[in-house]
Amino acid sequence: MITDELIKNNRMVDGELPARVVSAKTTLIKRLIGIWQARELLLFLIRKELKVKYKGSILGFLWSMLNPAIVLGVYYVVFKYFLKSAIPDFALFLFSGLIVWNFFSAALQGSASSVVGAAGIVKKVSFPREVLPLAQVGTALFFFCLQSLVLIMFLAGFQFAPAWSYLPLVLFGLIDLVILAAGIGIFLSALNVSLRDIEHLIQVLLQAWFWGAPIIYSYNTVYDLFLRHPSVKWLATVYLADPITPIILAFQRALYGHVTYVSLNPVAKVVSGHLTYVNQKVTNIVLATYPYHFLAELLVIVLFAAIAIFIGAVKYFGNVEGNFAEEL
């Protein structure tokens, strides 16, 4: 028996052709290698997504810009004029946070249904199935790039200088964002196979998550609130624990750049026995006043968290993948 086994193992080692093993258990490393080897397939799938999505529509890719543009416009009008947001250059503030969220939300929604949506090929062809959610993340990344171009034109058009020294944080934040979205996306796509609610649930959750992140309001508003109520100060930590928040903060800090602004606020004063209002210069805080290194540290923590989520997701995916062909 033992010799038989040895011979078999030797044969495996000596085989002149690359051997592939199909078995119930594959290691994490093998899965990651498999994903890496399928990178060309990933590119083809992304290209397919992009081509198919706007095929036959006259405006084509413009649609991908129109949706965020309208969201941006509506929020701008509502919050600037109806709700009187005091944040200066509100459109830019909004844009620099929204661009992160648009990517995140599109990537998650796309990946959640990616495996179920590709049932036809999952049942008939063998390939690392993780590329299906990853292709959705890649597609979202493409649209992120398009929106970034618009944002750059925006900045140039208004002659608005970003905070140059903080720009490396944008790149860092983007890396975090992609890994995070990929991890959650892979997890959701696998979960959605056995629990089809996920693709609907995620839309609702994303709605709540959107308002939980400092995109429309400034981080400082929330932070102030926590500070004013010391009993719930720990909530500030919880708030920052949302992995998307530090990324958004980094984007806002680098692209929007106003940490503070000065406004003239009427202040009640007793002048010669009479109570009158006097306009006084008040320094308001928009963004967190965190220094560069603190933001960078937050992003490092998010990076570790994102990698942990990604690895956990690939593991989970690997455990349930064997049943995909049966369950679809």
Add this chain to the structure above:
Amino acid sequence: MNPAIEIRGVSKRFRLYHEKYTSLKERVIHAGHVPYEEFWALKDIEADIDSGKTIGILGRNGSGKSTLLKCLAGILQPTSGDVVIRGQLAAMLELGAGFQPELSGRDNVYLNASLLGFTKKDIDKRFDDIVAFAELEKFIDNQVKYYSSGMYVRLGFAVAVNVDPDVLLVDEVLAVGDERFQRKCMERVQEFQRDGRTIVVVSHSPDMMRQTCDRVMVIDRGELITFSPPGEAIRAFRDRLVDSGFEPNDDVGETLKDGVSSSIFNIKKRVVQIENITFSYPGMEDRNYIVTGEPLEVRVMLKVSETILGASFNLTLISENGGILFTSDAGTSISGLTLESGDRVLSFRFENVPLLDGRFGVNIDIRDTGGVVLDISEQSAYFEVMNPGRAVGVVAMPLSINVSAPDSSPIWQLAQ
């Protein structure tokens, strides 16, 4: 040489849910007790497939043959055991799987080939061959949704066979397109065989297996029954069919009786009774079938109560589907024999059985001088023939072939 595919103790369990709960609400309601039955689609399959061989997987519907192929292809993961595949694999479980109707043929070729695991460089190199093979030069930049179904599968097949796999897995998809394209596909498969590539074909057609495969696995109820040359394997397959109730036509005896009863089948008094029918052939101790070309003796035990002068004996061979293959002309061929009373053995002998594969029924009838049937075997006795060769059909007809100049005398070569 390493085997191209090693199947090592592969088992696959399916859970058959009485009702599948895939929504959160249902999950909560039925939390903890989702009723299911376990079903082993494959049980401990163990086989090595040598490189360069063409292997068939034969089985009835639901026998587990497609599950095995999917495990080989890596689409399903075995519950236990593993499969080692050496070399680049292409699986044709569905032609054009993943084709996007909105994309052009060109884009789909790249997408499909890359799904099969080939690199862009491979595809670039072979793109023209693929298009030429599919005969779609004019339409390659059209959207696939405008393709006819024939064009669609042609392109799918062309991708799978032109991207140079070492191991090809095929699931009964060879019959695609029109006749000419089918021929082209078969040629390509033969070319693959000559190149020494490994091919695994799943089918429930024994004839196709016999023609193309070197060895055949027979799978029944998830178990590997045999892994042997096509002839033996097909016989084992037929055995299984019979075991599980796919009896060859049992009415044969009845039909024959019905056919003659109105006129001549009219036994007033049983003077002769056929007790049983047995077969003897070389090697009968070792196996329960004969091999094409072997002699066969049919022995009929008779109980004769009155001596009969001028009796005639008739043997009829019946094919699996109930048709008469052969019948010795009643009353003329073997007649005028005297049948003495007592136990008698009536023997028929075929010098060689020129039958190919299958289960054949034998009916015997005995008549008197006037052609009145004295007895007819009530139940057909069966013998089985195993054809070790490639020929398909019912009758083995030794065939010689010669090619020469018109004026030279032919040198005949016996075809295999």
